[in-house]
Amino acid sequence: MKIKAGGASVSLLDVAREAGVSRATASLVLRDSPLVAAATREKVREAMMRLGYIYNRGAANLRQKRTGTIGLVLSNIANPFFSALTAGVEQANDLSGSVCFIANSGESPERQARQIQRLREHNVDGLIVCPAIGSDNRLFEEIDRLGLPFVQVLREIPDTTRDYVTVDYAAGIDAALSHLRASGRKRVVYIGDMDVHSAARARLSGYERACAHLNLTPMPAIAGTRDSQYDEAAFDRLLDSTSPPDSAICYNDIIALAVMTHLRRRGLEAGRDFSVIGMDDIPAAGAAYPTLTTIATMPTRIGFAAARLLEKRIARPTRRVEQEVIAPEFVLRHSA
Amino acid sequence: MKIKAGGASVSLLDVAREAGVSRATASLVLRDSPLVAAATREKVREAMMRLGYIYNRGAANLRQKRTGTIGLVLSNIANPFFSALTAGVEQANDLSGSVCFIANSGESPERQARQIQRLREHNVDGLIVCPAIGSDNRLFEEIDRLGLPFVQVLREIPDTTRDYVTVDYAAGIDAALSHLRASGRKRVVYIGDMDVHSAARARLSGYERACAHLNLTPMPAIAGTRDSQYDEAAFDRLLDSTSPPDSAICYNDIIALAVMTHLRRRGLEAGRDFSVIGMDDIPAAGAAYPTLTTIATMPTRIGFAAARLLEKRIARPTRRVEQEVIAPEFVLRHSA
DNA sequence: CTGTTAGCGCTTTCAA
DNA sequence: TTGAAAGCGCTAACAG
Numbered sequence: 258m259k260i261k262a263g264g265a266s267v268s269l270l271d272v273a274r275e276a277g278v279s280r281a282t283a284s285l286v287l288r289d290s291p292l293v294a295a296a297t298r299e300k301v302r303e304a305m306m307r308l309g310y311i312y313n314r315g316a317a318n319l320r321q322k323r324t325g326t327i328g329l330v331l332s333n334i335a336n337p338f339f340s341a342l343t344a345g346v347e348q349a350n351d352l353s354g355s356v357c358f359i360a361n362s363g364e365s366p367e368r369q370a371r372q373i374q375r376l377r378e379h380n381v382d383g384l385i386v387c388p389a390i391g392s393d394n395r396l397f398e399e400i401d402r403l404g405l406p407f408v409q410v411l412r413e414i415p416d417t418t419r420d421y422v423t424v425d426y427a428a429g430i431d432a433a434l435s436h437l438r439a440s441g442r443k444r445v446v447y448i449g450d451m452d453v454h455s456a457a458r459a460r461l462s463g464y465e466r467a468c469a470h471l472n473l474t475p476m477p478a479i480a481g482t483r484d485s486q487y488d489e490a491a492f493d494r495l496l497d498s499t500s501p502p503d504s505a506i507c508y509n510d511i512i513a514l515a516v517m518t519h520l521r522r523r524g525l526e527a528g529r530d531f532s533v534i535g536m537d538d539i540p541a542a543g544a545a546y547p548t549l550t551t552i553a554t555m556p557t558r559i560g561f562a563a564a565r566l567l568e569k570r571i572a573r574p575t576r577r578v579e580q581e582v583i584a585p586e587f588v589l590r591h592s593a
Numbered sequence: 594m595k596i597k598a599g600g601a602s603v604s605l606l607d608v609a610r611e612a613g614v615s616r617a618t619a620s621l622v623l624r625d626s627p628l629v630a631a632a633t634r635e636k637v638r639e640a641m642m643r644l645g646y647i648y649n650r651g652a653a654n655l656r657q658k659r660t661g662t663i664g665l666v667l668s669n670i671a672n673p674f675f676s677a678l679t680a681g682v683e684q685a686n687d688l689s690g691s692v693c694f695i696a697n698s699g700e701s702p703e704r705q706a707r708q709i710q711r712l713r714e715h716n717v718d719g720l721i722v723c724p725a726i727g728s729d730n731r732l733f734e735e736i737d738r739l740g741l742p743f744v745q746v747l748r749e750i751p752d753t754t755r756d757y758v759t760v761d762y763a764a765g766i767d768a769a770l771s772h773l774r775a776s777g778r779k780r781v782v783y784i785g786d787m788d789v790h791s792a793a794r795a796r797l798s799g800y801e802r803a804c805a806h807l808n809l810t811p812m813p814a815i816a817g818t819r820d821s822q823y824d825e826a827a828f829d830r831l832l833d834s835t836s837p838p839d840s841a842i843c844y845n846d847i848i849a850l851a852v853m854t855h856l857r858r859r860g861l862e863a864g865r866d867f868s869v870i871g872m873d874d875i876p877a878a879g880a881a882y883p884t885l886t887t888i889a890t891m892p893t894r895i896g897f898a899a900a901r902l903l904e905k906r907i908a909r910p911t912r913r914v915e916q917e918v919i920a921p922e923f924v925l926r927h928s929a
Numbered sequence: 930c931t932g933t934t935a936g937c938g939c940t941t942t943c944a945a
Numbered sequence: 946t947t948g949a950a951a952g953c954g955c956t957a958a959c960a961g
Contacts, residue, residue, distance in 0.1 A: 266938095945946105
């Protein structure tokens with residue numbers, strides 16, 4: 258048994274020599290080709306073991322179109338919602354045998370462009386992106402001009418039609434408002450209005466349509482910010498007005514939890530005196546007191562679906578564009 | 594302006610031809626070599642722009658030792674703690690210009706081995722691993738036999754000395770117990786004892802040593818499981834005993850939150866009737882009611898440190914092994 | 930300062 | 946069923 262000196266890696270040629278065959282034959286063994294005789298295959302396999310051979314995909318990629326890598330570009334990895342999404346992508350990848358680069362744009366379009374560029378240099382087979390707030394179309398247009406398979410998640414860039422995974426927010430909000438109405442609430446306010454991306458707009462318009470449809474009078478929405486704060490003063494004014502709300506549906510769980518805390522400061526108990534419903538079902542929602550009723554937006558499932566969609570696109574680049582819509586689940590707990 | 598047909602990517606040779614120079618010169622421009630004349634550089638740069646050239650690192654990597662990629666193998670990406678850690682790694686990588694593969698072992702040593710194998714095939718420059726429970730030494734021995742730079746985080750494999758980032762749990766627990774004693778608690782129980790990995794053992798022994806050192810009588814620990822459950826029946830028996838505990842320090846925040854919920858069921862209010870302290874400071878801790886006092890284990894900082902350590906190891910493979918210990922922070926809220 | 934040449938480790942015709 | 950030869954896109958060593 259000979260081992261190459263200096264940690265230099267053993268190549269297919271080494272294996273071939275060791276097994277007494279040509280490089281081409283060894284290559285066929287590598288890829289389980291039926292063309293090679295069982296005995297030869299065995300010899301080669303043994304040589305690989307003996308030398309501790311590691312397949313060099315980098316080299317193989319030079320000759321093939323696919324690299325078996327994809328890129329996942331998120332607007333904020335630290336957010337538990339996105340980590341669940343990542344887990345979903347990872348799960349699908351583990352099944353398909355590809356491996357995933359992760360990148361964090363931190364809501365910066367510049368950083369996002371840099372990351373995507375870097376991923377392209379690494380020859381990823383495709384990209385899953387949750388676009389940073391303020392992303393412009395040009396980058397994405399370039400991506401599909403180049404024919405790089407690409408799936409958008411959650412947020413849609415305007416004037417764009419491509420593979421896309423999103424959540425049927427309207428359905429979730431409809432379920433939530435139905436529940437509120439059934440439990441006697443009549444004045445539901447929406448907290449966390451912001452016009453930053455399609456998901457935020459979809460949530461608000463889901464509320465508006467549900468109100469119309471359930472015969473509830475919509476109230477003016479309370480503004481929110483992209484870092485999950487909301488206009489507490491405006492909320493206070495509304496609570497002190499002559500016709501205060503009796504319940505709230507919030508842009509996300511983080512805002513909902515803040516609202517509950519604020520209500521407590523005002524001596525109101527969420528669930529009894531005022532109903533609060535969040536969105537996303539982050540781990541903190543189940544741990545809060547009272548536990549937060551919320552609309553679960555199924556991040557793991559979103560990630561899994563996006564990875565599958567990307568795989569399909571990579572396999573057939575010209576297939577028609579597909580939009581997958583994940584059904585949310587209404588999670589009834591104690592805050593509403 | 595000519596564009597290659599069929600989405601075939603433009604190579605450095607195309608650029609060189611377009612600019613009227615040789616491939617080698619173009620390559621130098623690519624890497625900002627001072628050897629090339631300003632005018633030539635400009636010509637080449639323009640040609641790159643014109644053709645929409647994308648640097649192919651895969652090809653470059655065939656000639657160089659480094660690929661500018663690292664692998665991050667975690668035991669559970671969906672856990673918010675690890676997503677914060679990932680964000681830290683990403684941050685360091687963004688600075689150093691490398692890019693990060695992410696893999697999830699899901700606490701399965703087999704899956705972990707498969708993922709690491711896959712990453713090696715992609716020629717990663719190094720690996721950051723939080724070993725799955727039950728990992729055996731062989732895989733890791735092989736990794737450093739091959740001289741693949743490698744940093745362990747949080748959990749230590751027995752009989753091993755290599756680059757390692759961990760948290761000074763003992764110091765955090767000491768601060769927590771000091772606080773409990775100062776606020777009049779005398780009987781502190783440890784909840785979540787499990788002998789699964791070094792971090793779990795370090796947390797329990799931190800409790801034992803702090804008790805000794807602060808003159809508190811240690812109580813028999815309540816058992817926990819790796820999926821963050823604990824032996825509630827045993828806890829009940831202890832509460833009903835003749836000498837019940839007046840406070841608890843828990844293996845992690847998840848267990849601590851469950852303990853608070855259980856106390857409430859028994860009519861006890863955390864913070865007033867019984868003190869509860871968690872560990873890690875996950876987002877849910879701040880959102881709980883009462884808000885959870887905890888020992889923040891700084892996951893982002895851990896990830897950042899690990900990435901830096903790995904970078905140093907990659908740069909100088911023979912440097913002496915380094916262990917970095919992150920200082921935790923005691924976060925005083927309302928549960929204790 | 931720029932060009933020539935020789936590979937990196939693999940896959941892929943094509944021929945034997 | 947196996948082998949020889951060419952080449953993927955780049956960098957490194959050397960010569961000019």
